[in-house]
Amino acid sequence: MRRKGLASMAVQTAESTTSPAAAPVDLGPAAALSCRECGHRVPLGPVFACEECFGPLEIAYDFSGYDTEKLRARIEAGPANIWRYAPLLPVPADVADKPNINPGWTKLVKADRLAAELGVTGGLYVKDDSGNPTHSFKDRVVAQALEAARAFGFTTLSCSSTGNLAGAVGAAAARAGLRSCVFIPHDLEQGKVVMAAVYGGELVGIEGNYDDVNRFCSELIGDPAGEGWGFVNVNLRPYYAEGSKTLAYEICEQLGWRLPDQLVVPIASGSQLTKIDKGLRELIELGLVEDRPYKIFGAQAEGCSPVSTAFKAGHDVVRPQKPDTIAKSLAIGNPADGPYVLDIARRTGGAVEDVDDERIVAAIKLLARTEGIFAETAGGVTVGVTKKLIEAGVLDPALTTVVLNTGDGLKTLDAVAGTGLTATIRPNLDSFREAGLA
């Protein structure tokens, strides 16, 4: 069997856990944890690796008894946030009543001016997740992990982060009244550092890159010092990851319960992309959308492109890289879900591509200039890859395409440094005319 998914994490199996909880928990339709590799099932708990084969665990649901039309009506009558999809998530039925930062239901922008620039005729949309409470899609995943942390009795919320996750954890913990202590590479963008620190939790810079931070967190989980800590993307990862399904649900509902033909999704660990695929498949299985083909395209920065390198080489294992790119939020050199991303891109007829830093900056400006959306570097990566794939004839411009912008440009201002005043003038009309602005 091809060992997947856990190369960058310490292995914590169903038997070895720092969890204080053993009793059955109520996480709605989540029935058990199931190994993605061998199907072995274990009860819900704060574990992420299979005790049989060390494969990654994910949530197995019991959706039996759902009537398609009643479910659709219930979703449509739900709140304008991710909890409208609570029947499809590992959360208790009363989740919307608890203190939570309630992310989601972000705009799906019909990007006609960008489409014209890129030559897309089949309909181009930007799913703009910069509109979340801490300005990135990470609020979706943290909201699930918070419910799991509550269910398992954790008192401290933690994570290893490339920046956005740290802010999302800080905000969610603040709102829930939990302690947070999060770990980031010490040299992140100032906007990300401030966004992570402002919620009052502890923020620790690690001298190293994200992969070093992740390794450190895995050590901490196994140590008494990490007792009672819920690491959203490590020991709570199966729950956390499900939050990305809500992007798939929202996109389809906002398109009128219709699958897009093509999606362009950024890749750091690859979790988001794999769960968007899972969400789309669930909608098909539940009868909420028509079963027809869709293609998923993964997007990376050239300076951290382990998955696109493997895709282009036809490999099914991902060789780790040392990241060097302005797209720091995507700078994971050893992506846990990389092999699954390769499977999905190949199965759906998509691809994985990368763009260099210059193209990332150009794409940020293109999206801002055409649609009034200021994306962080991760959005520059997806828009840049979309452009590159259209130019290469890989993305079909005649098909409905959704491009994800997963974060806010205000957090990565340095990427567009030099963008500023058109002119400085004296406060009179002559000066205005002299500057050639009339």
Ligand SMILES: Cc1ncc(COP(=O)(O)O)c(C=O)c1O
């Ligand atoms: C803005 C942004 N987009 C996308 C991603 C990719 O997430 P994943 O690790 O699920 O691939 C990240 C991860 O940190 C991110 O911060």
Ligand SMILES: [Zn+2]
């Ligand atoms: Zn297994």
